[in-house]
Amino acid sequence: MVILENEFVKLNNDEKLVVALGTFDGLHLGHRAIIESAKQISKRKGIKSAVLTFEKPVFTYFNKNASDYLITPKNIKNELIKSLDIDYLFYVKLEKNFLSLSQERFLLMLKQNINVDTIVCGYNYTFGKNANGNTEYLIKNANYFGLDVVVCDEFTIEGEKVSSSIIRDLLKVGNLNYANKLLGYNYYIKGYVSRGKQLGARLGFATANLIIEPNLCIRNGVYITKTIIDGIEYHSVTNIGINPTFDSKERVLETHILSFTDNLYEKEIKIELLEFIRDEIKFNNIDDLKKRIELDIQFVKKYFVT
Ligand SMILES: Cc1cc2nc3c(=O)[nH]c(=O)nc-3n(C[C@H](O)[C@H](O)[C@H](O)COP(=O)(O)O)c2cc1C
Ligand SMILES: Nc1ncnc2c1ncn2[C@@H]1O[C@H](COP(=O)(O)OP(=O)(O)O)[C@@H](O)[C@H]1O
Known part of the structure; x- marks a missing residue:
């Protein structure tokens, strides 16, 4: 797996990519379902797979006083994503230039800079300035941008939601038993x-x-x-x-x-x-x-x- 870190991402790849988009803090069962789906689509299409993510949750950019928020340190994030057999891992910097891209420019950037063919994301994925971009926008505009879009449903265990914020709350009170269940690993x-x-x-x-x-x-x-x-x-x-x-x-x-x-x-x-x-x-x-x-x-x- 090639790891690239940049303000924006840029790769001189002729080959197209299937990219999973998300912060993926925790790499919990829901996150892994998204990344595994990207991997499967890439295999089926015979092209490369990628994850585009941030090192820290986006809220830490807007709330500089945020503390004790990180579930997955970078060394572990790299290791877990690598274990899913992904070809490229892109870390985008949490900076104004990236976070204030319009929805259109965000998608153009994915097309032009890393030759994205297919986007895979979760049901509640948002992007671009003020997090205005969402899955509805992606699906509606996929054709125009020449993209395939796959949105994964909410992942639940026994009817219970699996989310990074729930896992944070569990880790903060020491409920490892339930946190490990939602993570899908210890x-x-x-x-x-x-x-x-x-x-x-x-x-x-x-x-x-x-x-x-x-x-x-x-x-x-x-x-x-x-x-x-x-x-x-x-x-x-x-x-x-x-x-x-x-x-x-x-x-x-x-x-x-x-x-x-x-x-x-x-x-x-x-x-x-x-x-x-x-x-x-x-x-x-x-x-x-x-x-x-x-x-x-x-x-x-x-x-x-x-
Ligand atoms: C099982 C375990 C429980 C511990 N509990 C406490 C504790 O309640 N309070 C505390 O001040 N240090 C606690 N410590 C830390 C010890 O103070 C520390 O391991 C010891 O000072 C040796 O430090 P060192 O590894 O830097 O030499 C604990 C360490 C272990 C392994
Ligand atoms: N059972 C053990 N558990 C953890 N560390 C051990 C054990 N036995 C030997 N070690 C070694 O001893 C070191 C810890 O010794 P310790 O006196 O606690 O020093 P430190 O202050 O560096 O932790 C460990 O880093 C490891 O190299």
Whole structure:
């Protein structure tokens, strides 16, 4: 998969493209149905497939104070879209020039800059200045612009809506069970292990630390997790937060992997969040913190036995 980032997109492709349009934060079941549909159409037509998206939700452009909104960091977005066998991934910059394009100019840009043949989008997709462009406009004007347009229906599970904003709300309260159901995979964070305060091992439980996106939409606290290292899955317990006992400020993710003793510095690890256990606590002393973590570890062991 070729990844291109630009203010607008531009590609010197003779070959036509089927493009899935959307922000796709979360890459949930509904998003994946749209992207999979684009892939299938591209195969049927014998042309290439593409996703055109933004790195962050569009509302972050209009509300500069927005915080804790991001479901899917870019490294994971890239990985999930690649897993759907897409040929091109375009990231357009969230900037005025792009966001204020008229509906007509937006479609012309897709035709002229990346040779779009077919647009695939969700039922509530909007585009262009003031989000005036919608699926009705696309369907009505498809012929004029020489485009095929495929609009995917609302995706539901057992009659329930699947949407990024619902998933954000679930992650903010720690309801991983339901969030994972709507996502269609276990919510995960992936990154390279960095050095922390070097205290964990001395306390009796080493923790592999990852620096996380500042605006990640996830409740601080302790979670039952699985950690995947070199394709091998381990049971683990993970804390996300600022370690208030130590008056730290930086928000980190720290995972203690059960029955594991190897060095992980600089290694890429993946942490799947399964269940929220408790909030982070400011303990009066390190002994109390240690005792609590021992209880957390017992709780996780029991979870995986039953
Ligand atoms: C399961 C688990 C639960 C934790 N709970 C808390 C907590 O409630 N309060 C807190 O201040 N730190 C908590 N921590 C973070 C520890 O303070 C931190 O792992 C320890 O200070 C080691 O830090 P280091 O990895 O930077 O050396 C927790 C860590 C783990 C692994
Ligand atoms: N069971 C384990 N879980 C997590 N990390 C482990 C484990 N065993 C060994 N390690 C290693 O120990 C390091 C963490 O040690 P720690 O003293 O907590 O330092 P840090 O402050 O860098 O997190 C991890 O980055 C990893 O390399």
